[in-house]
Amino acid sequence: MEELALDIKIEKTSKSNLDQVDFDNIPFGKIFSDHMFLADYKDGKWQDLRIVPYGEFSMNPALSAIHYGQSIFEGLKAFRNRQNQEEVLIFRPQDNAARLNASAKRMCMPELPENIFMEGLHKLIELDKGWVPNTEGSSLYIRPFMFAADAFLGLKPSDTYTFAIITSPVGIYYSNPVKVKIEKEYSRTCHGGTGYAKVAGNYAASMYPAKLAQAEGYDQLLWTDAAEHKYIEESGTMNVMFQINDTIVTAPTMPEEDTILRSITRLSVLELLSDWGVKVEERKIPVQEIVDATKDGSLKEAFGTGTAVTIAPISHIGNDGELLEIAEVEGEKLSTKIKQHLQGMQMGEVEDNKGWIYRI
Known part of the structure; x- marks a missing residue:
């Protein structure tokens, strides 16, 4: 892959929590990986790109996102390649970047350049690759999100924003029909x-x-x-x-x-x-x-x-x-055929002839 060009500062955690996770019993959305990616929007541009240990945000009580709801997000998944356990596969992340910006436009928020989304995602997953499960039906759920960061109670679009990506190993969402x-x-x-x-x-x-x-x-x-x-x-x-x-x-x-x-x-x-x-x-x-x-x-x-x-x-x-x-x-359901094909692509078992898979 072409060398990534953005200046993303990386601060690694002093102690990983990976050894505390039971990958055979993963509740959805309750366990979080070691690091998160952050970027700030101020003075009309995105800046201070960084990966830091996963942790709490410090928020002003007048935070605009809390009072007026300028908050958007995305959801995508990373999978362990069944044919090459050292490789992680992500399904159509560029499309998530585009949809995030469609949401941002509707909510009067600044668009995020695709290279910030993709390179921040790449380096974050590269750093926390060990968190991508390889148990049946599991994956690493990726949650990019953006929220208004002004401390101001007037009703207007915020002038500052925070973009973040956090990740969470997950199991099956619905185990039954x-x-x-x-x-x-x-x-x-x-x-x-x-x-x-x-x-x-x-x-x-x-x-x-x-x-x-x-x-x-x-x-x-x-x-x-x-x-x-x-x-x-x-x-x-x-x-x-x-x-x-x-x-x-x-x-x-x-x-x-x-x-x-x-x-x-x-x-x-x-x-x-x-x-x-x-x-x-x-x-x-x-x-x-x-x-x-x-x-x-x-x-x-x-x-x-x-x-x-x-x-x-x-x-x-x-x-x-x-x-x-x-x-x-009777016979094979169409939904079963679709699911098997998609999951096969996501896990490297079915050829990606669509260009949908991003590899790390």
Whole structure:
């Protein structure tokens, strides 16, 4: 690889916590690697690029991000190469850098140059390579994020920002097929809002209705449009796809629709399906169409796509108090084929003929 050019200062931890981790039992998002990457935006430019020991931030009580919500983030994963244990593979990180900047633009935040994102990520993973698990179903989850850093209670975009990358070894997000409830009372976002951006506030607003659904025995929600609650959009942790007979149906994302997050996993799945000759329709999905297809058996399967879940099969759909079970189909499921292919690429077992894999 070409030599990295940015001046990134590195301060190594005095004591690694790696030997305290049980990689056969990793809870999602609770264990963090030894180091983090930081950069500050002030005086109109990004500066002070550094890797330091993972630790707490010191925050002013008037921090703008706390009061007015200028906070965005990304999620991606690093995998141990099964063919070469010394190599780490990251899935489509440049796309995460681009999506971070799309979110930044919507939230009136400065864009981050791609080379800062990529070189900071590279050096951080290179330093903490030992934290990338090699146990079945595991990976190193990578969380880049940016927040407003002004200490000011006036309502305006901040003049200063902090960008950071932290990492966390994780296991499987959903170990079983998920039960989802079609949400028709609350809304995640609306036309003209921030639905297409990975904004912290989107997730805060989703927690209460998700909690109500979990009390009813569901794992997640299927969000519907805010205007009429007649069309399925996405789930809380993933985009969704439905196989109706021989066609995959999924809701459109930007630029056609601005209410749904443009999942990088979803984009990858759609490209693979095109290569395989599978018929795909990106269009509005009426709730009633999915209910009818479930009842008459034409819904062959439903599944979620996302970084955390990769591919998550859906087993049940709740609608207006009725629990609909998706019938099992004979033979190999399309979602299984997709998952095996994607994970094979991510772990170096399937040839990357797409240029999706970044190697460290």
